[in-house]
Amino acid sequence: MPELRKDPVIGRWVIISTERGRRPSDFVHIREQKRGGFCPFCPGNEDKTPPEIFAIRPPDSPPDTPGWTLRVVPNKYPALRVEGELNRRGEGIYDMMNGVGAHEVIIETPDHQKTLGDLDTTGILETLKVFRERILDLRKDTRLKYVMIFKNHGAEAGASLEHSHSQLIATPIIPKTVIEEMEGAGKYYGFKERCIYCDIIRQELRDGIRLVYEEEQFIAIEPFAPRFPFETWILPKQHASHFENSSDDVLRHLALTLKVVLQKINLALQDPPYNFVLHTSPMQEGPLDHYHWHIEFMPKLTRIAGFEWGTGFYINPTSPEDAAKYLGEIVV
Amino acid sequence: MPELRKDPVIGRWVIISTERGRRPSDFVHIREQKRGGFCPFCPGNEDKTPPEIFAIRPPDSPPDTPGWTLRVVPNKYPALRVEGELNRRGEGIYDMMNGVGAHEVIIETPDHQKTLGDLDTTGILETLKVFRERILDLRKDTRLKYVMIFKNHGAEAGASLEHSHSQLIATPIIPKTVIEEMEGAGKYYGFKERCIYCDIIRQELRDGIRLVYEEEQFIAIEPFAPRFPFETWILPKQHASHFENSSDDVLRHLALTLKVVLQKINLALQDPPYNFVLHTSPMQEGPLDHYHWHIEFMPKLTRIAGFEWGTGFYINPTSPEDAAKYLGEIVV
Numbered sequence: 001m002p003e004l005r006k007d008p009v010i011g012r013w014v015i016i017s018t019e020r021g022r023r024p025s026d027f028v029h030i031r032e033q034k035r036g037g038f039c040p041f042c043p044g045n046e047d048k049t050p051p052e053i054f055a056i057r058p059p060d061s062p063p064d065t066p067g068w069t070l071r072v073v074p075n076k077y078p079a080l081r082v083e084g085e086l087n088r089r090g091e092g093i094y095d096m097m098n099g100v101g102a103h104e105v106i107i108e109t110p111d112h113q114k115t116l117g118d119l120d121t122t123g124i125l126e127t128l129k130v131f132r133e134r135i136l137d138l139r140k141d142t143r144l145k146y147v148m149i150f151k152n153h154g155a156e157a158g159a160s161l162e163h164s165h166s167q168l169i170a171t172p173i174i175p176k177t178v179i180e181e182m183e184g185a186g187k188y189y190g191f192k193e194r195c196i197y198c199d200i201i202r203q204e205l206r207d208g209i210r211l212v213y214e215e216e217q218f219i220a221i222e223p224f225a226p227r228f229p230f231e232t233w234i235l236p237k238q239h240a241s242h243f244e245n246s247s248d249d250v251l252r253h254l255a256l257t258l259k260v261v262l263q264k265i266n267l268a269l270q271d272p273p274y275n276f277v278l279h280t281s282p283m284q285e286g287p288l289d290h291y292h293w294h295i296e297f298m299p300k301l302t303r304i305a306g307f308e309w310g311t312g313f314y315i316n317p318t319s320p321e322d323a324a325k326y327l328g329e330i331v332v
Numbered sequence: 333m334p335e336l337r338k339d340p341v342i343g344r345w346v347i348i349s350t351e352r353g354r355r356p357s358d359f360v361h362i363r364e365q366k367r368g369g370f371c372p373f374c375p376g377n378e379d380k381t382p383p384e385i386f387a388i389r390p391p392d393s394p395p396d397t398p399g400w401t402l403r404v405v406p407n408k409y410p411a412l413r414v415e416g417e418l419n420r421r422g423e424g425i426y427d428m429m430n431g432v433g434a435h436e437v438i439i440e441t442p443d444h445q446k447t448l449g450d451l452d453t454t455g456i457l458e459t460l461k462v463f464r465e466r467i468l469d470l471r472k473d474t475r476l477k478y479v480m481i482f483k484n485h486g487a488e489a490g491a492s493l494e495h496s497h498s499q500l501i502a503t504p505i506i507p508k509t510v511i512e513e514m515e516g517a518g519k520y521y522g523f524k525e526r527c528i529y530c531d532i533i534r535q536e537l538r539d540g541i542r543l544v545y546e547e548e549q550f551i552a553i554e555p556f557a558p559r560f561p562f563e564t565w566i567l568p569k570q571h572a573s574h575f576e577n578s579s580d581d582v583l584r585h586l587a588l589t590l591k592v593v594l595q596k597i598n599l600a601l602q603d604p605p606y607n608f609v610l611h612t613s614p615m616q617e618g619p620l621d622h623y624h625w626h627i628e629f630m631p632k633l634t635r636i637a638g639f640e641w642g643t644g645f646y647i648n649p650t651s652p653e654d655a656a657k658y659l660g661e662i663v664v
């Protein structure tokens with residue numbers, strides 16, 4: 001059983017994922033690893049993943065066989081497990097609990113060669129709809145407080161398999177970063193009685209200097225204080241706290257915006273490794289006036305080093321205004 | 333002039349280091365970069381760095397010439413600059429200030445082939461003494477609130493030059509991570525009237541299951557909730573809040589402990605990339621009962637991915653108990 005452990009000073013939780021347990025020699029191997037070879041996410045290899053939770057496939061096609069266009073499966077080496085009790089406990093001054101949660105993989109396409117950015121907007125839309133459905137399903141389990149949906153693209157961004165996929169991890173506690181965001185946005189709301197993200201959208205639309213793309217329902221901006229070169233945020237213009245409450249129409253506009261951003265980034269930076277992270281409200285809470293869901297998209301062009309680890313500061317060699325100018329000029 | 337910018341939601345500061353300004357094409361180049369070639373830190377190339385701030389060299393040897401055994405120089409591409417005023421200001425809802433501070437490089441050895449772990453304890457001791465002297469010097473500038481000393485070893489840990497060196501960045505604000513640590517330790521002290529790190533040391537010495545090394549004045553442990561496999565902390569047994577107040581005798585014991593830890597890690601993991609970060613109290617403050625300086629040593633064997641970025645949680649596939657067992661069994 002994985003364990004959730006809390007750093008006693010800083011309150012940061014870590015998942016000790018002993019089921020992935022690694023010896024020192026395994027790490028030496030990882031550093032030398034080459035890509036390619038067998039792919040458990042390709043059609044025909046459905047028996048190499050745990051049984052599927054959901055799939056888009058023709059009505060007559062049985063589960064865990066080829067024919068699908070999108071597939072959701074439990075992670076074979078889950079960071080957290082659905083079974084069991086939390087069993088919060090101490091060990092001297094330390095605190096821990098069982099690693100209860102869910103860890104799923106969304107295989108976005110049967111085509112091993114395609115990236116998310118290569119899919120047409122219909123393909124991206126199907127992926128976004130599946131994100132929504134998985135959150136709506138998982139929130140029925142009230143032990144789970146948060147669902148984090150993210151994508152690692154490229155080995156340097158932490159992807160261990162090449163075949164295009166996103167992941168979902170549902171946690172029994174609200175993560176530290178989410179709490180900080182909610183509290184920061186809450187303080188602003190308490191002071192101004194306005195959503196800070198709505199204010200950001202207004203200022204960015206007025207100034208225009210960090211705007212990457214705007215359409216009817218969404219904007220893409222370089223944030224004012226980006227951690228990474230070409231970090232790009234996508235926000236719905238209309239205030240909404242929970243991604244999973246988005247209508248099909250909203251998701252259609254998001255798919256279009258995401259496609260444009262991916263194309264611009266891929267053209268500007270020649271298909272860089274990247275992470276994207278869906279920031280949304282804790283799923284057991286009702287609609288919130290002070291929080292605004294959004295996507296944070298981070299190309300991985302620089303490396304995190306000792307200074308960042310020690311301070312929580314980031315050194316970014318590219319201003320968001322310069323990045324917005326480059327991306328804005330790229331026609332897609 | 334570099335800019336310090338604050339994320340309006342989460343309060344995280346970033347340094348927009350425009351003097352390192354990079355175009356998209358520069359990043360594509362970085363990813364393809366090979367190591368080797370000209371080294372500005374090697375003897376004979378002293379004119380390729382800014383003039384030295386300090387050096388250990390024979391009495392008759394002029395500055396910025398060969399003959400040194402250790403050299404401190406300003407970073408040629410500084411993240412922060414010593415000149416100028418902070419000029420705190422706003423831009424709509426955003427906050428920023430000038431990037432005032434210091435950014436120095438400590439070249440630990442003239443020998444390009446040697447790593448810090450290859451130096452004898454005398455060489456490591458000289459490096460530690462220089463860390464102390466640089467903090468004592470910089471704290472005279474009361475605009476500077478914190479000095480972060482860190483080391484990036486290996487390209488995967490963010491080192492851009494191979495030649496063994498550490499870095500120092502002095503910041504005009506106390507970094508977020510430091511504030512979180514100070515606050516966490518302060519809360520514990522308020523509750524227990526004991527230093528939390530002293531309690532950690534007591535528990536780890538009693539339990540022994542996460543102990544890597546112990547000598548008269550220092551211990552090396554795997555922390556209870558490590559972010560990374562083989563993350564190792566080195567703490568002085570005697571309570572002390574400020575590294576720069578350490579006596580020569582304390583630093584001698586630290587040099588020995590650091591040498592042992594580096595040897596164990598290098599043997600276990602075959603010279604892995606790593607970061608180490610000195611965690612010490614803000615230099616303008618007097619001695620503190622609730623904070624305890626220490627070194628956090630982080631081999632970089634796994635990659636940070638979307639989940640970590642979004643949550644602040646870390647997934648660690650190796651338990652600290654397993655890591656301590658491996659490292660403890662290695663004889664150096």
